[in-house]
Amino acid sequence: MIAVIGAGAFGTALAVSLARNGPVVLWARDKDHVKEMQATRQNARRLPEITLPQAVTVSTDLACLADADIVLVSVPAQKLRAFLKSHGSKLAGKPVVACCKGMERGTGLRPTQVIAEHVGDAVPAILTGPSFAQDIAKGLPTALTLACADEPMGEHLQARLSTPNIRLYRTTDVTGAELGGALKNVIAIACGVAIGAGLGESARAALMTRGFAELVKVAETYGANADTLAGLSGFGDLVLTCTSEQSRNYRFGQSIGAGETFDTGLTVEGAATAQALEEIARDAGLDLPITHVVTGLVRGELNVRDAMDKLLQRPLKEE
Template identity: 40%
Template sequence: MPPPATEPSLRVLVLGAGSWGTALAAAASRRAPTTLWARDAGQAALMRETGNNARYLPGVALPDALSITADLDAAFEDAHRDGAHVLIILGVPVAGLAATCRDVAARLKRRGATQTHIVWTCKGFESDTARLPHEIAQDALAALYPPGAKGAPPPIGVLSGPSFAREVAQGLPVALTVASHNAATCELTIRALHGAAVRVYAGTDVVGVEVGGALKNVIAVACGVADGLALGTNARAALITRGLAEMARFGVALGAQAETFSGLTGLGDLVLTATGDLSRNRRVGLEIGAGRPLADILASGITAEGVRCARAALARAHRMDVDLPITEAVCAVLFDGVAAETAVSALLAREARYESSTDTAPAGLITPT
């Protein structure tokens, strides 16, 4: 009788040594050989020497098993040894996704790699084009995976969910979602990360996962503003609830599944980002609500994707005739010089309406004006 088949070995390569890339690399290294690539050679050397990422995750010890390098070619060579399945996790922001995907495509095409899967983790809309990450990635990876090619869907997808990098790096519990049209990509991502404190769910709604990840940051800025103005927890609950409706409305218009927004990458990520003390987007809102100018906040080193993508999201929504009142109010405060109090008053002054688009008016009810 032949011996039972064994699964091919798995190697993980994480590109980007920011807080989230480092946290995912730490988690993956507990389950498979993992290499973390840092663009800055000095940072990579310091991380190897000290065993932590002092720039982005100070005080958090990294697993001894994690390999760290600034040599991208060497990282690819190491990951593709022994005929292993390879999962590449792109831990770069939206602004760097296209360039990183092109680098990956060039190297994989030269190697003729056929068992390499790619997932990205960034959240937002591209500032100048208003594209979502999957649209950026598909275009940048077109040389590797031509559009319309027959066969299985490209081995690419998005990894997202309610997660603060510091807690993941510390080994605290987290639940994530990987969405891809390629079942093997989902399976490999689960194999790389699922276990112990990390739980990974799978799905196919790439658009829904990405819209939730992008707009929840904008809504979190709004919640921070309300908290900074001391408007109370009732106001925060209203913003979270109506923000969720805003996310779902926009997502469905873009082709997402409505159910996605009641899951981890919709409601779950929104609640975390709008209420958590580690949320950079909420922190920006708090500072604005306290009267601090946006330029001063950003100059202090706080970076928040909600600020970066709000205008692009609103521009795309306008082109599609989708109403995003909270996003519009956030943009007015961030970029148009509108006082936070004025923007809140404008939201409260909107005419009354039915909460759900499926509601119908009972006979005799006077429509508010």
């Protein structure tokens, strides 16, 4: 049996898709939310209009993890450590697949590193790539990256987690896959700002291209394979997140660019990741101009005009 921790939109969508292969337990901490889902067979709060298959059991009881041979953890990156500190012992000895994208503020750690710290004998993996929850839940075709340093376990997870509409590609470059998924959210905010402020499609294309260069620079600094960043978890995810209003990071950037308020109840991983990356870049001596201005915009230290001027007035150089 497969267990999915976290009944947000993405966790619910994965549970719906994986139920085509067999029984799935979907865990949520909010008892009222769970009762709603049990009664209506829908997650109206996070993924409306999608019916939960009968193969999905919704529960607040983490005892269900005892029967799970694979655990997918779909909680926000900034809340992952708190969950694992409280419940990591229940995941001991199991393959634990992170289904979140980001870098932890204060430590700069990636999801699999946080899992390794808190789950004894865990085999950490990451599921990442260009995907929206609605598409997955509706059964639309999606291709994702499954990254696991343990190659035999990666092959096992690839076989178990592939579904009729989700095609998984496997890699052992966990670092590259995680960094691609985390950093593209920062660039998506920048692209949203450009469109929200009326700076045009050409500006977005430039930000995506130069943003990709920042992704590769950071990944190589951490010893990742640059080819991984050219795949689904890097370039593929970057394209999707920077061009669609389904992306919360992109919409968040749009709201900044347009001078509008944004729903504070929605998780925007790129905002926290930008600030975590800013700290890392400073310590490592990395020049990440787009990340720098996104951090300034998120903190309210820069306005859009100042951010644009900072990028356009940089010294001319070879590409």
